[in-house]
């Protein structure tokens with residue numbers, strides 16, 4: 300932790316709180332990637348990542364784990380042998396992609 304105040308072109312690291320350059324993607328102190336680069340707020344989930352996880356690993360509930368719906372992810376995992384989650388995941392991935400970034404953030408993130 301540092302008690303320095305950030306300048307106009309600086310920001311606090313979202314992980315360790317160290318003052319780093321605003322355009323820095325990765326904290327020089329702790330190496331954590333900064334999420335402020337995108338237009339959406341901090342801690343938001345990436346729509347494309349969620350969609351890709353749903354399409355390729357949807358049968359294992361990967362996208363639900365990613366979005367923080369652990370309970371639902373476990374259900375997918377348990378029923379993965381039925382291939383139903385695979386199908387549902389694929390559809391969910393496509394739905395994610397058709398949603399606007401705003402809509403997605405409001406609904407899932």
Ligand SMILES: [Zn+2]
Pocket residue numbers: 312313314315316317326327328329330331
């Ligand atoms: Zn840091």
